Amino acid sequence: MAKNGDRVEMLYAFDGISENHELTLSEGDFVTITDADVGEGWFEGQDANGTVGLFPSGYAQVVPDAGFENGTDAITPTQQQDLMGSFAPSQDNAGYQGDDYADDDWEASWGAQAVTPAAVVAPTTQIDRSASQKSTTSVAKVDGDSPKKSGKGGLFGGLFSSFSSTPSEAFVAGESDKVDTSGKPRIILTMTDGLPMWEYSNKHFTCVVSDPQKASKFSGLKSYITYNITPDDTGKTVTRRYKHFDWLLEQLTRKFSTIISIPPLPDKQITGRYEDEFIENRRQQLHTWIARMSLHPVVAESEVFQHFLRSKDSEKAWKDGKRKAESDVAVGGALCSTIAPLEQYRIELADAEATLQLNTQFTKNLDDALKQMTAHGAEYARKCAGPLTREYQRTGQCFGAIANAFALDTRETSIPLTNAIQHTGTTYEEIGNMFHEQSKNDWIPLLDGMNEYKGIVSCFPNILGNNKSGIDKQKEIQKLHLEGKCTSEDVDNAKLRAETLSYAVQAEVNHMQHYRVGDFTEFMRSFTQQQVVFYQNIVAKLQETASLYENLQ
Structure with missing residues (x-):
């Protein structure tokens, strides 16, 4: 527990608002706490320049005087970042001067x-709200059973502290237990038709x-x-x-x-x-x-x-x-500690790895396909608004030029043909204008949906990578057990954590898959229907102009 006078190191950068009496700090800065009882997750402290102000307590870690406190391993700032995950607030917008970032008011x-x-x-x-899953129970806020905590704060008194480089590894190794999440809502998993799902x-x-x-x-x-x-x-x-x-x-x-x-x-x-x-x-x-x-x-x-x-x-x-x-x-690895494990549904390591491999292959294939589709669709929409429009308009102008030439012949037998060719020229120019506007009705909505899923799928390499890291950490702990460096209870706890992580990742994949079916059904239904209407309108126009030639001699 931090107290006045403690020196803390910033785990994340914090861009404070000066008028709110907040400090602006960089990752790695040291601050001396002047008031640890501000409340609501905030400390008051003095930075290296002597400026006093507020900063989030969760962004900082007390720098210990020694490597042990009260007989347990102390958490270093680097370890704390591992436990919470490498998700420091983004500073990408620090220099942005557009309409949304020029002030902090x-x-x-x-x-x-x-x-x-x-x-x-x-x-x-394109989101199908009617496809939302229903449940007879509300989203759980109750305490769920969690893997047992080691009495020394993490597996083996911090044996893996220097080896856990990802949030999932810290979770499986038990290091996330050092972050107090006891007051946080439990995340509940359910088994639906043999598949792990989030509770809806x-x-x-x-x-x-x-x-x-x-x-x-x-x-x-x-x-x-x-x-x-x-x-x-x-x-x-x-x-x-x-x-x-x-x-x-x-x-x-x-x-x-x-x-x-x-x-x-x-x-x-x-x-x-x-x-x-x-x-x-x-x-x-x-x-x-x-x-x-x-x-x-x-x-x-x-x-x-x-x-x-x-x-x-x-x-x-x-x-x-x-x-x-x-x-x-409760972020990163510490968030995983709030997931209630499905202890009644155990999963073998080989099955977890097989499912991970399948999900990795699926998301990779989908990502590749979406990139191809969005690139092609954007190019085709560009052609519709540019080259195709001009080609049809040029064709229409050429027919119009022929009609203008024929117009010099004022004989009654020639006039119907001249009018028909003029109508054909106008028809092709109208078709060109239709191509110019059509992408707003079919290709652009389709690409919006595909681009949304590109964003969704782009997150899965990180998620699946965390799943793999957790499985690898479980294997590492099993190996240490064979070497006599940990107990069977330690191995059992790590296994349950790794299973919980695998089930959580599978639940996220299944959540995406559930909505993907409804979303892509709607994407394709709308696109093909618009295409049918578009080409039927073209056919109707061509049939109309073609009919003008049926009775000509």
């Missing part, structure tokens, strides 16, 4: 009072992102876009900016990405960010992203996600929730 946007619209119409999305809540909800509005402050010197977010279970709307979504992504990634896919947000853009087409496209992408997150039973019920959706009463309520999320220690 959070409360100006978060303090807006919520409004309840009379009716909110959900924008079109019967209180399912989704969200609508709507009504983007341009706002400004500082007498119009600073502009930004706000979006209304309305969860359908309450109908109460809150207002958020892009940077708030980005903050949520950062926190979800830090907390869950060891075992759960947290896809990226749409890319930032500096130029053209206030154009109507860009604003609407971003709204649709943010809507799809937040709807996707609300479908995940673990993410949707998390405190940070609920805080993002529902915090609106006061500036203090938002700040308290924000600080609580940023100081959460």
